[in-house]
Amino acid sequence: MPRVVFTSHLQRHVAAADCQVSAPTVAAALDAVFRAQPQARGYVLDEQGELRKHVFVFVDGRRAALADAVRADSAIHVLQALTGG
Amino acid sequence: MALYVATRKGLFIIDTARWTLARPHFLGDAVSAVLAHDGAIYAALNLGHFGVKLRRSEDRGESWQEIAPPAYPAKPEDSADKTPWKLLQIWTLEAAGDTLWAGTNPGGLFRSSDRGESWSLARGLWDRKERGEWFGGGYDHPGIHSICIHPRERRHISVAISCGGVWQSGDGGESWRLAAKGMHADYFPPERKHDENIQDVHRMVQCPSRPDVLYAQHHNGVFRSADGAATWHELSAIAPSKFGFAVAVHPKDADTAWFVPADKDERRLPLDAKLVVARTRDGGASFEVLRKGLPQEHAYDLVYRHGLAVDETGEPAADVRRALCLGRRQARHCLR
Incomplete structure (x- = not known):
């Protein structure tokens, strides 16, 4: 199952535990994570369900979008984009 | 009386009787608005990466609870x-x-x-x-x-x-x-x-x-x-x-x-x-x-x-x- 890893910067504001979820895309993986950890959803996604402007997602080391596919052994890293300050 | 000062570096509460600073709140985070009303303090945060957040304190800033920020409907x-x-x-x-x-x-x-x-x-x-x-x-x-x-x-x-x-x-x-x-x-x-x-x-x-x-x-x-x-x-x-x-x-x-x-x-x-x-x-x-x-x-x-x-x-x-x-x-x- 893909593994989702959150930046430690996020932990300062809200609990967001790394976890493994079964999902075919980044969006599905994050959705699964946020169903279990609803408090973290608004920190990564905005009210329209889109990735926040200053949040990056990398899949296996490559910058990714929500619609991108993930493999069963992918690592999904969610981190702060430096454009956000 | 208290003076609530919301700044880009956090929320500061000043006792105006002695003009002393108490412990800062949200230190290092931008606080874009603050309101003291009806026994509660509301602080609006603008986290550069993670969006706009809203916190409420019922105990004069001793503890803060995250509450829902306003959300726009879908366009x-x-x-x-x-x-x-x-x-x-x-x-x-x-x-x-x-x-x-x-x-x-x-x-x-x-x-x-x-x-x-x-x-x-x-x-x-x-x-x-x-x-x-x-x-x-x-x-x-x-x-x-x-x-x-x-x-x-x-x-x-x-x-x-x-x-x-x-x-x-x-x-x-x-x-x-x-x-x-x-x-x-x-x-x-x-x-x-x-x-x-x-x-x-x-x-x-x-x-x-x-x-x-x-x-x-x-x-x-x-x-x-x-x-x-x-x-x-x-x-x-x-x-x-x-x-x-x-x-x-x-x-x-x-x-x-x-x-x-x-x-x-x-x-x-x-x-x-x-x-x-x-x-x-x-x-x-x-x-x-x-x-x-x-x-x-x-x-x-x-x-x-x-x-x-x-x-x-x-x-x-x-x-x-x-x-x-x-x-x-x-x-x-x-x-x-």
Whole structure:
């Protein structure tokens, strides 16, 4: 199952535990994570369900979008984009 | 009494009896608005990466609970609106009775009747076709920075927008009308300079004891209304300059108001590097320039929209100066 890893910067504001979820895309993986950890959803996604402007997602080391596919052994890293300050 | 100072570096609470700082809150995070109301403190955070958050404390800041920030509805697919329907900043928080109001960027006014647990967008204002003519002032998108609630008729609300003029509701925020007649933007093309919908009011305040009197620090000068914002007239006697962001009005004396003039719009510094406050005591017919206690050399700080406050007594000018010194550079004050 893909593994989702959150930046430690996020932990300062809200609990967001790394976890493994079964999902075919980044969006599905994050959705699964946020169903279990609803408090973290608004920190990564905005009210329209889109990735926040200053949040990056990398899949296996490559910058990714929500619609991108993930493999069963992918690592999904969610981190702060430096454009956000 | 406590002075709540919201800054880009956190929220600071000052005991105004001794002028001492207590433990800072949200240190290192931008606090864009603060409100103390009915035993609670509300703090709006603007986390650079992780969005706008809202926290509430029921114990004077000992602990904070995360509550839902306002959320914009989904933009209709056929909408030609170029403004994002996303919360970018809570620019001001106000309250009257059981109702909280949040003025936001990109221009939505939100209301909560459950102490901030949930919010609803005032669609009567958001859906006005005139909103398409609003534009950003200091930000990419327009924002509501001033909310004035009539102290006796709480359904009577006036808001000011950078840049979208002054709008007023008499029915609790259901329907709205423009209320910027008499303001002018001389930097606009001549045929548009009196357009009420494009006026850049930097900050607007209403006198609690005489709510028909309002003051506005506008991009183009200083204005006063004595008829509940039906009409405005310019106070050209303001000194040392007419440009600035902050304004405060005496709670009991509608003829007394304070401004913090800056050099001019293309160079946003105190004039001659001296920080001063301009005060009128005659409704704007004349102004005196207050300098005592303020930096009079090498002062390069701008006092931004919410960086000036007076307390309920309105009298201790020294407190105003001290608040100014503490809150220079984009501070937002809430004095309760």
